Amino acid sequence: MPEFLTSRLARAGGFAFLVAGVGYAGLMAVLFSTGGEPSNLIELIDKLAEHASAIRIVGLSFLVVELSMLVGFVSLMSILMPVNRTWSIIGGILALIGLAFDLPSSFIVFDLPNLAVSYSFTTGDTRSADRALIEFFYQYVWMIETPAHVAVVSLAILILSLVVLRSPSRHIIGYIGLVIGATGLIGGALGFIPAAMTWIIWFFPTGASLVRFDPSELMS
């Protein structure tokens, strides 16, 4: 790839990771202000009814954050190809898989408050149907899909960080990614979604170093 294109791709990826970092920081603030992750169905319904606007914003923000991560990971994968083609491609594909199956959940989260409002104002069979639907989405989004997303994307961060460690520079980012990736992988596998919040610590330095990236660094 010509050098000027590599620099542009790196800069775009760097800004995308910075946007993802800011987005995650915002999401963390919203999550804290709304009392964290729901631990059961009743708590979820209460939160949906009480913080409907905040939850819709969370759904939309996740969409933006994940699209930014998509750009960032594609850029990082391309930049790291001269260091190790195989593992940068495997890491990149894992990130894309993790982000691809998580994107629809953002729409589900965005729409859930409507279902909770319907649940609050209806009775009988309709109310039971709303309850069953919210229960299924709770089981899918919070108990299965998001932990799987956290584990797969963290594995991608871990693999790409190992490639970074084999490059001539930026070793500190590699070590940060190694710790964050391992933490996220274990957290995700155990169903602990907030482990994804540690990604912020990796997004900012990785984004900043991609923005400042000089293609000749990898050749040295």
Place this chain on the structure above:
Amino acid sequence: MIAQIQVWRSLLRSSGIGLIVAGGCYFSLLATLGVASGLPQSGGDLLHKVASETVLIQAVMVLFIVKDICVLISLPALVIVLSNAQRAWPIIAAIFATVALLLDIVSSLLVLALPGFERAMEAAPVSARTAYVVVADFLFRYIWQLETPFIVALLGLAVVLFGITARRAALPWFVSYSGIILGAVALIAGLAGRIEPVLFIAVWYIAIGVQLLRIAKHA
């Protein structure tokens, strides 16, 4: 071409192993289907199976996800090896396979959510349980009767295209013809609403996986 293959040798080796692992997962799934009491026939039956065979269903879905990820990781190597014969078709086949496998991962995650959903139904008031069965019925119709047959057909089409290109790329006849035949069987079965024949694609995964390992070794 040889220089290009040499550059990608490590990727071809990893992808070969990935495809053999995917084939192995499929054979494990075949064995599991022998132990399990077959596919569900309705939403109620689905919830009953989820309750009585929870660990088995979870193991099957994890195997499906591992298999899908292994194949997805191996697609770039297939495109690289086959693009010397025909540039367009391997890319089109890889795109079809990517769409099919991503949909399959989502389906597997949806099924993995069912044991928790079934436990929630047991804890729900008796009057509300019918609604849970209705949701399960929708999922049964969506996953088993619509989405998975579509995935099987799309993956079958991708394997047929890979098989045809493998023939032009002068790969061993078994790799190309097993791809064309098993892919065509899966394509027809998927269009007819059957999902079991997709498991036989394992033979092609292992054949092409071994071939990738050989190419990597001799490059």
